[in-house]
Amino acid sequence: MASTTRKPILISGAGLASLLFAQSLRRASIPFLIFERDASVSFRGQGYRLRLSAEGLDAIESVLSPEDWNKFWDTTSKTGxxxxxxxxxxxxxxxxxxxxxxxxxxxxxxxxxxxxKTIGIARGEMRQLFLNGCEPFIKWSHQVTGYELTPSGVHAVFADGSKSEEGDMLVAGEGIYSKVAKQLSKGKLKVYxxxxxxxxxxxxxxxxxxxxxxxxxxxxxxxxxxxxxxxxxxxxxxxxxxxxxxxxxxxxxxxxxxxxxxxxxxxxxxxxxxxxxxxxxxxxxxxxxxxxxxxxxxxxxxxxCSTPTGVPVWANEPRVTVIGDAAHSMTPAGGIGANTAVRDSALLGKLVIEAGGYADGVTAAYEKEMRVYASEAVRSSYGMASKQWGNTIDENTPVVN
The missing domain is CATH 3.30.9 (D-Amino Acid Oxidase; Chain A, domain 2)
Structure with a gap:
């Protein structure tokens, strides 16, 4: 990563969305730090195989270098x-x-x-590919539980009460249990x-x-x-x-x-x-x-699943935003969740790079565009799950905390 006087962009979580966003920053020599609660990449199982849509593949290809994309494409399965x-x-x-x-x-x-063809890849293989080059900038065993704004940046706050170094912005990609998402949206972002x-x-x-x-x-x-x-x-x-x-x-x-x-x-x-x-x-x-x-x-x-009517609107905070499941959790119906998450990564990365790093208005522009496609995806995922498994979300549905 090229030397720079800019503060790093802080990223919470080392899942697929976070790592692909980090790849955008790495290629543009924008400094970043990733904080992950697990002790290592192999700390827990990586889950099921993912089906990649045309939109998901386009997003990934737009972020990775030609060499990394070819390696990614060669790793995927092509099923007739x-x-x-x-x-x-x-x-x-x-x-x-x-x-x-x-x-x-x-x-x-x-x-x-x-x-x-139907294009698929194991979640663990996808994560390993997205890790390439990011390992030196990951701090393992660091669980982000919130953030603290400063006059010129933001700190990530950890479970033990300590804080990160000051960053230019914080991007939360730590999944459905994201505390940053709840703090940022003042509770509007809910997972049922x-x-x-x-x-x-x-x-x-x-x-x-x-x-x-x-x-x-x-x-x-x-x-x-x-x-x-x-x-x-x-x-x-x-x-x-x-x-x-x-x-x-x-x-x-x-x-x-x-x-x-x-x-x-x-x-x-x-x-x-x-x-x-x-x-x-x-x-x-x-x-x-x-x-x-x-x-x-x-x-x-x-x-x-997140609120089935779509991603809610919250008061924008220029230095903090959310990506992936932290912004829009989905059922597995239709295989939409991961594809929407990588679209987040590509979009936010593109906007940050165009701005040369953090800039006022970047998170607002990202959230405005993300809400359109992500809300459609959540509604579709919820609708298919309701037909398949009879699930419904109402005032009695428990919320994941």
């Missing part, structure tokens, strides 16, 4: 099959023609984003717990041979505990590699998936056993996904 195919978990019936999804074409939800729960699982590629190449949603609407489904992406280029594991993501309506003592940080056999129990009556075509799963990799997750 013409779109998402819906199957009945019990009968193996193709339900695609019965879908009412507005994105569906010819009975299949179109997932193509480039080259006529929809009650639905899920499980991530992995199995060797051999378990997916019966499915074949494609993106598959397998749905069990007759389970006595409530509707449960999984989605999985079977990539052809890795099908015969015994060292590779494919993943699946399970989701159930509220009340179907329950972690012991309501502790959804549990991973391993406990989660695996619940997934196996819920799928005990599934068609033989799908059974290997659970019979052969790597039990230690199974993990619970919660389905959350």
């Amino acid at each position: 099959g013409g779109g998402l195919v819906a199957l009945d978990a019990i009968t193996n019936e193709d339900l695609s023609a019965k879908t009412a999804d507005p994105e569906a074409k010819g009975g299949k939800m179109s997932l193509e984003s480039r080259e006529g 717990d929809l009650g639905a729960r899920g499980i991530h699982g992995q199995a060797p590629t051999t378990a997916f041979k019966g499915l074949g190449e494609g993106v598959w949603r397998i749905r069990d609407a007759t389970n006595p505990k409530g509707t449960v489904s999984i989605i999985t992406n079977v990539r052809p280029n890795e099908m015969d590699d015994p060292q590779v594991k494919f993943g699946w993501t399970m989701a159930g309506v509220p009340g179907v998936i329950k972690a012991p003592n309501d502790n959804y940080s549990i991973i391993g056999k406990v989660a695996a056993d619940i997934a196996k129990d819920l799928t005990v009556d599934w068609h033989p075509r799908f059974k290997p996904l659970f019979d052969e799963m790597d039990e230690k990799e199974a993990a619970f997750w919660k389905i959350t």
Whole structure:
């Protein structure tokens, strides 16, 4: 990073949105510091595989150097099959023609984003690529819980009460539990717990041979505990590699998936056993996904969503703003969340670079444009989740704190 007399831009959280924003700054030689609560990049699991939309890919390509973009593109999987195919978990019936999804074409939800393919990447792989060159500027084990403005900048405030050095601005990208988002918006930014729960699982590629190449949603609407489904992406280029594991993501309506003592940080056999129990009556075509799963990799997750009417308006603070899930949490329906987050990173990075660093008006311009596409994305994500899992947000829906 080139030497400069400017104060650094402070970034809270070292997730995808934060790291991609940092890549913008790094390429423009604008100083930055990232504060992450975890002790290292491998402190916890990286979650499920991400589907990248055309907008998401465009945003990432606009930020990365040509060399880094080529490395990123080569890492992604390119899956054919013409779109998402819906199957009945019990009968193996193709339900695609019965879908009412507005994105569906010819009975299949179109997932193509480039080259006529569905483009995907593991969250952990994506994070590692975005880390490139940023590692020296990350302070691990630093949980940001708020900020303090000064006459000429801003300090990040940490959980132990200490403060960062003064920065030109603070960008909060630490996810749905962001304290900065709550402070900045004076509580207007809310994340709701929809009650639905899920499980991530992995199995060797051999378990997916019966499915074949494609993106598959397998749905069990007759389970006595409530509707449960999984989605999985079977990539052809890795099908015969015994060292590779494919993943699946399970989701159930509220009340179907329950972690012991309501502790959804549990991973391993406990989660695996619940997934196996819920799928005990599934068609033989799908059974290997659970019979052969790597039990230690199974993990619970919660389905959350921001206010479904869209990103609220708060009084702009020129030196502080929010990106990614801190600004707009979404359900996994449609795979919209990560794509919207990288759009935030690209947009804010572009505005900061055009201004040569922090400048009055940058965060206001970013928030005005972000609210348009992010509000549309939240509404779409919530609408699809409501149809799939029967989730609703009302005055009784609990808020994630």
